[in-house]
Amino acid sequence: MLLAILLIPCLIRVKYGHELFPSMMMPSGARKVQVGSEKFEVSYTTPFAMKKDGSWDRVDIKRFLDPIPPHFQKYILDREFGLKENQPPPAFGSLTPILVKLNIVKSRDANEHDRKEVKIWLKRKLQEQGFFEDKFKIVRIDEVISIPDGNKLSEENTDEKIIYLD
């Protein structure tokens, strides 16, 4: 019985990539890097907004998300603050139809009311930092940092999407 309680969440994570909460699982973080590499590559998404002079500048993510902890940045930006449409529900292979029927797997697309609410919230956040409030963009940045001095060797915007708030 105990073994089943412990193993089922593990099997779900291994098979479908979804985690059950609460469960007795710890993160493994089993990735590796080249020891002799002289550069460290990092990719992240971050919001940019337009300043009053028309130029785009990086938004202070901590203030932008406040009171949400900044470590949720990636996940919130990936969903474009819930404004992304037609997102596929989480997949559980052949179990998906059953879980949909049981209302466990469901679409989390924001309705019109929630979209309006988040747009007002985002406008206020942009205004607080002195940006134009009608739009902002989510930019994916690939950075290369030199090892061991930590200097930035290059920074490239590899993808961007403008989010309109009007």
Add this chain to the structure above:
Amino acid sequence: MRKLYTWTNEVNWLFWARVVNSTNLDVRSLSAFRIVLGSFLLATFIPSYSWIAEAPQALFNPPVLSIANFFNGFPSSVFFIAIDCLIIFSLVCLTIGIKARVSTLVFLITWIIGLSFKFSFGKIDHSSVLLSALLLCMAFSGWGRHLAILPDKKSNLDSTSKSLALLSVLLCFAMFTAGILKAFNWLDFDIETNGFLSWYRNGFYGIGRQYLLAPYVKYFPAVLVEFFDYAAVVFELSPLLFLLHSRKGWRLWLLIACSFHLSNTLMLNIMFVLNSMVYIVFMDYTWLYNKLQRLLAIPHYKYILTGSIVTIGLLRILNVFEQDVLFSSFLFNGVWTAKYWFDLTIWGVAIILIIKNLKLQSPSEDIQKHKQESAMKAPL
């Protein structure tokens, strides 16, 4: 078939007998630990969730397999304020011993509900896993029977030995889930690739974890960091062997665990200080029980100690209504270097405690020692 059933039963019995032998303690030790844990959590870690109500509903994206998934959005601020207040109230009750079994369960359940909504921003984090296991097991350990204002009555639900045994097995399992994938990837006998450095570079260059010994790690030789990979895998996959070996073996693994976390704080600046509580619960606190019992027998001290804990609780509740307790640290709010030093101190204390306990060999020895101490102090 019958033979197989008998054999399975026997193996199962032997397994748990060995685990109990390695972990069993006097319930009074756990009662003293309850006060230590409650005070520690009240002073340094109070989860707060009332800020979630300020977030727009469009951000609600709960993990599919969580309590929050049964909801259609973030509940109102009243809900989260109630959660925050219940967490603090139950933690105060747990610490001073007002029906500690129920208080522990209320704390655990409200905390998990709060976390489910927090993780609805898209990510489950795992710093709560071991502490929640500790609380679940301790709720049925009988730790509310002593050193308590309103002690729990003896109940069939309570078993000190079973709760400690279960906690140790859960701990082993959690470590296994962390270690098994590392074993496949990190045990590669290739000095050119490294897992430890992956954590290090991501933290140092990506997140800015550049405190304590972190700036010096980049000068470590490749052989040393390769050794770190193997050591991490062996550490995470071996606790069950230590647990089944002996009481001393189990405590030795706990010592290694604390040293592992200490070095993680020093080199990677990764803080998991809550886990320290899960490791040190297996130590003998009957000495503390005796001290607290004598102290609390004096009314003035009893009122002062209880009053202090209640006052901290009230301050915490005040903070809920001011809504500025996002990062939950009472002592070092936002001061990261101080937090690191605090963590190092806690790990240091845990290591000293475990080293002192390593000398105690058998399960009965702790209990025997306590009985002897009690007998000697009885005439006083």
